[in-house]
Amino acid sequence: MNYNEIYTESIENPQAFWEQQAQQIEWFSKPSIILSKDKNDYPLWFEDGELNACYLAIDKHIQDGFGDNIALIYDSPVTQTIRKFTFSEVKSEVAKLAGGLQSLGLQKGDTTVIYMPMIPQALFAMLACARIGVTHSVVFGGFAPHELAIRIDDCKPKVILTASSGIEVERLIAYKPLVDEAIELAEHKPQNVVILNRKLGAKIPFKKYDIDYDALVYGSEEIPCVPVNATHPLYVLYTSGTTGKPKGIVRDTGGYVTALKFSMTHIYGVKPDEVFWAASDVGWVVGHSFITYGPLINRNATIVFEGKPIKTPDASTFWRIISEHKVSTMFTAPTAIRAIKKEDPNGDFIKQYDLTCLKTQFLAGERCDVATLEWYNEHIPVPAIDHWWQTESGWPMIANMMGVEYLPVKPGSAGKAVAGYDIRILGENGQELGPNEEGYVVIKLPLPPGTLLDLWKDNERFKSGYLNKFEGYYFSGDGGFKDEEDYIYITGRVDDVINVAGHRLSTAEMEEIVASHPSVAECAVVGANDDLKGQIPLAFVVIKSGIEMEHFQLEHEVVQLVREKIGAVASLRNVVIVQRLPKTRSGKILRKLLRSIADKTEFQIPSTIDDVAIIDEIQTDLEQYGFGKK
Ligand code: COA
Ligand code: AMP
Numbered sequence: 103m104n105y106n107e108i109y110t111e112s113i114e115n116p117q118a119f120w121e122q123q124a125q126q127i128e129w130f131s132k133p134s135i136i137l138s139k140d141k142n143d144y145p146l147w148f149e150d151g152e153l154n155a156c157y158l159a160i161d162k163h164i165q166d167g168f169g170d171n172i173a174l175i176y177d178s179p180v181t182q183t184i185r186k187f188t189f190s191e192v193k194s195e196v197a198k199l200a201g202g203l204q205s206l207g208l209q210k211g212d213t214t215v216i217y218m219p220m221i222p223q224a225l226f227a228m229l230a231c232a233r234i235g236v237t238h239s240v241v242f243g244g245f246a247p248h249e250l251a252i253r254i255d256d257c258k259p260k261v262i263l264t265a266s267s268g269i270e271v272e273r274l275i276a277y278k279p280l281v282d283e284a285i286e287l288a289e290h291k292p293q294n295v296v297i298l299n300r301k302l303g304a305k306i307p308f309k310k311y312d313i314d315y316d317a318l319v320y321g322s323e324e325i326p327c328v329p330v331n332a333t334h335p336l337y338v339l340y341t342s343g344t345t346g347k348p349k350g351i352v353r354d355t356g357g358y359v360t361a362l363k364f365s366m367t368h369i370y371g372v373k374p375d376e377v378f379w380a381a382s383d384v385g386w387v388v389g390h391s392f393i394t395y396g397p398l399i400n401r402n403a404t405i406v407f408e409g410k411p412i413k414t415p416d417a418s419t420f421w422r423i424i425s426e427h428k429v430s431t432m433f434t435a436p437t438a439i440r441a442i443k444k445e446d447p448n449g450d451f452i453k454q455y456d457l458t459c460l461k462t463q464f465l466a467g468e469r470c471d472v473a474t475l476e477w478y479n480e481h482i483p484v485p486a487i488d489h490w491w492q493t494e495s496g497w498p499m500i501a502n503m504m505g506v507e508y509l510p511v512k513p514g515s516a517g518k519a520v521a522g523y524d525i526r527i528l529g530e531n532g533q534e535l536g537p538n539e540e541g542y543v544v545i546k547l548p549l550p551p552g553t554l555l556d557l558w559k560d561n562e563r564f565k566s567g568y569l570n571k572f573e574g575y576y577f578s579g580d581g582g583f584k585d586e587e588d589y590i591y592i593t594g595r596v597d598d599v600i601n602v603a604g605h606r607l608s609t610a611e612m613e614e615i616v617a618s619h620p621s622v623a624e625c626a627v628v629g630a631n632d633d634l635k636g637q638i639p640l641a642f643v644v645i646k647s648g649i650e651m652e653h654f655q656l657e658h659e660v661v662q663l664v665r666e667k668i669g670a671v672a673s674l675r676n677v678v679i680v681q682r683l684p685k686t687r688s689g690k691i692l693r694k695l696l697r698s699i700a701d702k703t704e705f706q707i708p709s710t711i712d713d714v715a716i717i718d719e720i721q722t723d724l725e726q727y728g729f730g731k732k
Contacts, residue, residue, distance in 0.1 A: 105507040105518065108368070112521035112550070119521070120147065120551055124360045126367075127399075128162055129153045130329040133356065137548065142565060145548035146333055146555075147357035154327035155336055155359055156200075156233035159398035160193045161327060169193075171375060173398060175427050176222045178408035179419055180269040181302070184426075186403075187222060192229070197324035199230035199315075206294055206313065208260055210235030210328055213338070215259040215292070216384075217241045217250060217281060219268030220408040223298050223315065224384045225394050227263040228337070232355075235330045239338040239350070242385025242605075243268045243277065244671035249348075250284035254292065256350055257338050257558055263296045263315070267304035271413050276304035285311075332356025338558045339387055341493040342608035343567065344597045350558030351493050353390075354551075358496060359399055361522075361552025362391055365497045366400035369489070369520060371462065371505035374401035376430040379423065381407050381438060386605070387493040388467065392433055396497075405429065411438040418451035425455040432460065435467035435604030436474045436488075440634055443474065449481035460484050462504055466491060467604035468636045469592060472513040490516035490592050492578065493606070494554045494568070499523045499545070499578075500590050515589040522550030527584055532572050540583045540593060544575040598693065600629030600637045602673050609639060609693070612674060615667045616641050616660055621649045626683050626691045627674070630700040639674045640700055642720075644682060653679055653727060680723045686710040700724060 103111070112119045117136045124133065133151030140146050163171065169190035176185045187195075208214065214231050216238050218224035224240070231238040239257045241250050254262070262285075268275045281295055298315035299306060336355045340348040366372050370392075378397040382388035397404040405427060411420055411434070420442065424432060446452070463478065463486045470488040478486040485508060489501035500516040500523075502509050509518065519525040524546035527535045535541040547569075553576075557564040571577040579599060582592040595601070598609045609627040616625045623646040629637035641660060645651060657677040664674040684692040687710055698705035699720050707714060 103506065105503055105509060108503070108506055108521050109519065113524050116522070116548060116550065120360065123364050124148055124151070124356070124551075126363050127153065127158060127359055129356075133332060142561070142569065144569070147354070147551040148332040148360070151332040151356045152329040153332065153356055153359065154233065154235075154329055155355055155395060155399075156196065156229045157327040158359055159229060159232075159395060160189055160196060163189045163401050164193055168401060171401070172403040174222055174225065174404055174406060175377070176406045176408070177423055177427065178221075179414040180271070180409050185222070192226070194324060195319060196226050196229045196233060197326075198319045198322045199226055200233040201322035201325040202296075202318035203230055203236065203261065204234055204325060205322060206261055206296075206318075208234060208236050210330065210334075211237075213237045213239060213257045213259045215239050215241055215250070215254060215257065215262045217243060217262060217264045217277060218298075218384070219243045219265060219277070220383055220406055221265060221298075221300070222406055223265065225404075225406065228384070228390075228394055232336055233327050234325070235328045235334060237335045237337060239340065240384050240390070241340070242383060242671070243275075244385070244669045246665070246667055246669040247280050247283035247287055248667040249669060250280065251287035252348065253340050253350075254284060254288040255290050256340070258290045259292050261294045261296060262292050265298040265315075266300045266306050267302050269302070269408065271410060274302060274304055276306075278304070278306045282307060282309060330355055333555065335555065337390060339390060339493055341387075342599050342606050342611065344599065344608065344610055346608070346611040346614040348608070348611075349563065349567070350560070352555045352558050353496055354555045357551030357553070359395065361497045361550065362396040363399055364521075365391070366396050366402065368505040369498050369501050369503050370431050370464065372397075372400060372402055372431050376402055377405065377427050378402040378431050379405040379407070379427070379429045380433040381411070381420065382433070382435070382467075382604075387496060388433065391497055403427075410441075412441045412445050416451070417442045417445035418454065421452050421455040421457060424457055424460050428459040430459055430461050431464065432462075433464040433466065436465050436470040437468060437603045437635055439465070439474050439478055443477050444634065452481050457482060457484075462487060464489055466498070468601045469594065470516070475513050485511065487511070488516045490580075490590070494578075495549075496552045496554070499525065500592070512585075512589050515585070515591045518588050518590065525590060526575065527582065528572055528575070535583070537586045538583055540581060542572070542596060543578045543580045543582045543590070543592065544572055545578065546575055549576055600639060602629070602637055602639065602671075603635040605671055607639070607668070607672055611668065612639055612641070612664060612672060615664050616643065619656075619660055619663055621645055621651050621656060622660075623647070624683060626693055626696055628693050628697040628700065630697065635673060638676070639672065641674060641677045642680050642683060642696055643677055644680060653677075676727075678723055678727050680720055682716060682719075684716045684720065685712050687712050696720065
């Protein structure tokens with residue numbers, strides 16, 4: 103089938119289409135109900151099927167005779183380690199860890215938090231939970247204790263799995279004190295913390311709830327996989343929303359593994375036994391779908407990379423890994439390519455490696471700018487494919503489906519709708535817009551399998567955030583347009599979510615933190631354009647009357663506050679003191695206007711603005727603090 107045929111089939115007859123795809127998965131009990139609806143009239147896939155994601159990722163391949171094939175390649179330039187694990191080796195460790203977790207009282211229906219750096223044990227922990235039907239919630243290692251505590255309070259883990267440290271370029275980050283602090287901050291107190299001692303010299307303060315990871319694994323028997331229902335939550339993954347509270351995206355099991363198998367074969371075009379590398383982090387959705395479950399379910403060796411595209415040790419790392427491990431398909435964020443391009447503009451490092459193993463380069467996580475795409479194409483002769491998706495979808499929604507048909511690439515577009523996604527562009531009143539008209543990117547229900555099931559214990563927010571804006575459609579939060587040939591162009595978020603170096607962050611959350619500074623009367627945080635990271639947060643602050651404070655002092659304190667509460671990953675470095683914020687006559691802060699002024703892009707003066715004179719004031723303030731020169 104070509105792209106048009108497969109796409110049309112998936113939209114016209116979703117039940118038959120996904121029933122067929124579900125047959126690519128081994129079920130303990132095959133579903134007889136393919137598509138049903140929950141209490142919100144929202145789709146449920148394969149409701150009565152039974153399966154286990156860990157079984158599909160590991161045990162099945164061993165039973166099929168591939169136990170000695172490589173499942174996982176750990177490449178860590180920061181510790182100068184390369185270690186390979188076969189499917190049998192992964193199984194042995196995962197099945198024992200699962201046994202250990204069971205001995206701590208964990209059972210189907212419980213939750214855990216996993217707070218680990220990019221090491222194989224992060225994947226083992228996820229798989230061990232999946233093995234016994236425990237819902238895991240991985241928290242990105244770059245988040246500070248305050249963020250971890252919010253997630254602990256929301257998903258109430260019985261156990262937290264962590265490691266002694268992560269490494270940021272040359273900086274050792276001790277995780278245990280962060281976990282202890284988060285537990286202190288949280289109202290919910292987990293029963294145990296399972297800690298892997300990496301023996302890299304980080305301090306591991308002892309607490310009564312601590313359990314040593316190695317002792318737990320080696321003291322346990324291997325246990326089998328527990329069958330779970332298709333709609334059983336495999337994981338909860340928190341992502342930024344438009345308020346200070348992150349949203350717990352709930353992922354089912356049956357729909358998800360079906361969608362991942364479909365993605366590996368039909369979108370990424372990867373055959374079993376090839377080496378697949380997604381250079382992301384297990385703390386993000388890419389890490390769940392395409393470092394852990396997707397490649398393993400498709401019997402691909404997955405690479406766990408502990409490093410950065412540059413500085414570990416230099417901009418050659420990506421090419422060294424591709425060539426050394428014979429990576430056939432790679433996935434990274436455009437920001438990583440921009441970082442490499444900055445260090446190695448002529449691609450001198452690229453020429454030093456044999457990259458003939460590489461078939462395709464996928465890019466996602468943020469808009470892929472044309473200059474980055476062109477630079478890649480100039481230096482590496484493989485298709486560079488932008489594709490669009492979200493934590494919520496769990497797998498690509500717009501892409502060039504490389505396993506089906508390689509369509510011509512249009513720079514600036516993420517491609518066409520992936521099979522299963524009926525993507526439309528709607529105007530403010532819900533009317534469908536024509537070619538090249540920019541509007542809201544929405545998806546007509548039912549969403550295909552594998553997409554979000556709900557928000558963890560917050561069905562009201564789920565409905566109001568995604569389903570209520572346009573009845574019968576899922577609202578993505580992104581703006582964009584389609585051209586005459588149905589290529590889709592994503593123009594950016596239409597809400598207060600920003601994208602910093604491929605990391606999704608909430609400006610509303612940053613505003614709450616900035617506003618908590620004792621000298622701040624009110625503030626607005628917006629995402630300003632940045633050549634490397636795509637966007638970076640910029641805080642506009644009004645100081646309380648009667649307080650005199652030097653700009654550099656306030657900036658330093660606000661930056662520290664955000665680092666302390668969210669983590670360094672927020673990358674807030676610039677604070678601009680203003681006399682007042684631009685507002686509408688009803689008192690709403692005009693953030694979009696602030697962004698345009700900061701980016702020096704053209705804008706129309708909003709008709710609702712309270713006082714037009716403020717625009718000049720803000721421009722002067724920005725220049726005074728030299729924003730953009732840092
Ligand atoms: N633990 C602790 N701190 C972390 C961290 C982690 N896991 N990840 C990032 N940080 C810290 C960094 O050390 C840095 O701290 P600093 O301000 O003290 O220097 C800060 O958070 C910002 O990190 P980062 O956004 O990674 O910026 P960078 O300047 O170190 O590197 C890039 C820039 C572009 C190389 C890097 O952002 C990158 O590789 N991006 C790709 C992202 C990606 O793959 N995203 C997944 C989406 S698919
Ligand atoms: P996350 O949930 O962290 O994966 O972030 C999802 C958001 O990142 C989307 O809603 C988009 O705003 C943005 N995004 C992801 N991929 C792309 C892409 N290929 N092009 C444009 N924006 C993207």
